[in-house]
Structure formats: structure tokens, C-alpha cells
Amino acid sequence: MSVTSFYPVITSQDVAAAASFYRETLGFEVTYESDWYVSMRLGAFELAILSHQHETIPPGHRALPKGVILNLEVDDVDAVHDRLTGEAGLEPVLTLRDEDFGQRHFIVLAPDDVLLDVIQPIPPSAEYADAYTQG
Structure with missing residues (x-):
């Protein structure tokens, strides 16, 4: 197995507010941004924020x-x-x-x-x- 990346994805009730927190508080830079998903990077480290109600999360797992x-x-x-x-x-x-x-x-x-x-x-x-x- 050749791993190219491994990072946490945090579900959120307010993707924009959560992404803003990590940008403004810690200095993360956005690499992808939509209303339901934001991917960010801080140096070599990645973090993503995903709407807890998004359809890509299986039903029964759409929690905060x-x-x-x-x-x-x-x-x-x-x-x-x-x-x-x-x-x-x-x-x-x-x-x-x-x-x-x-x-x-x-x-x-x-x-x-x-x-x-x-x-x-x-x-x-x-x-x-x-x-x-x-x-």
C-alpha cells in the first residue's frame, strides 16, 4: 500500500465558521472550499471540515x-x-x-x-x- 495522505475530517454544523476558526486562529490555508466541505493545510498537515448532514456520510452516521x-x-x-x-x-x-x-x-x-x-x-x-x- 502506498499512502499519499492521511488526515482528519471533522463534521460540522457550520462549515464556514469552523473553517474560519482554523484559518484565523491557527493559520491554516484553504486548498478547497465549498459550502459543504473545506480542505485546509498548515505546512505538511491537513484538516478538512465536512457538513455533518452531507449525503456522502452514510445515514446513521451524520452526527457532530x-x-x-x-x-x-x-x-x-x-x-x-x-x-x-x-x-x-x-x-x-x-x-x-x-x-x-x-x-x-x-x-x-x-x-x-x-x-x-x-x-x-x-x-x-x-x-x-x-x-x-x-x-
Whole structure:
């Protein structure tokens, strides 16, 4: 199997608003846009937004996301935190903190109840260090 791409598609009740959030908040650039589907790219990373009622979704599966967390790994989580909670005005649902398992992070709410977890890797505590694979 030769894979050419692999990316999440988030269903949305308001495709334009969701796409606007990812464009304005994170800097995604649109690669395809219609009223029911928007494909975006941020560097090598892709994300798509699809109307939760679109006919390409099988009946019985046309729901909004529930329990979806998008991880955004950055090199300076404090700066991103200041930007998103300052100028962008987002309210964290999980405040900025260090985790023993090796993350400094915070979580904000994106459209359609998607959680955006902004993460900077940090050294894990001794308790978690052995869980990481080498390389």
C-alpha cells in the first residue's frame, strides 16, 4: 500500500465558521472550499471540515463530533497560550500546566465541541520516562 495522505475530517454544523476558526486562529490555508466541505493545510498537515448532514456520510452516521481532541504540538506553548487567550479571546477549558508524562499544554474549545489541545513536549518524570520508545 502506498499512502499519499492521511488526515482528519471533522463534521460540522457550520462549515464556514469552523473553517474560519482554523484559518484565523491557527493559520491554516484553504486548498478547497465549498459550502459543504473545506480542505485546509498548515505546512505538511491537513484538516478538512465536512457538513455533518452531507449525503456522502452514510445515514446513521451524520452526527457532530463527540469526544474529538485535536493535538497541536508547538515549540513554544506559552506564546501560543498568550496569543489564543489574549488577542484571539479564547477561554481555556484546561488551563496551562505541566504534566508528569511529558507535556506542557492547555486546551481550548474549537467549533462543534472539538477540543484543541496545544502541547509542547517537556521531559517526563522518572515515573513516565521508560514508557517512551527510543528514536
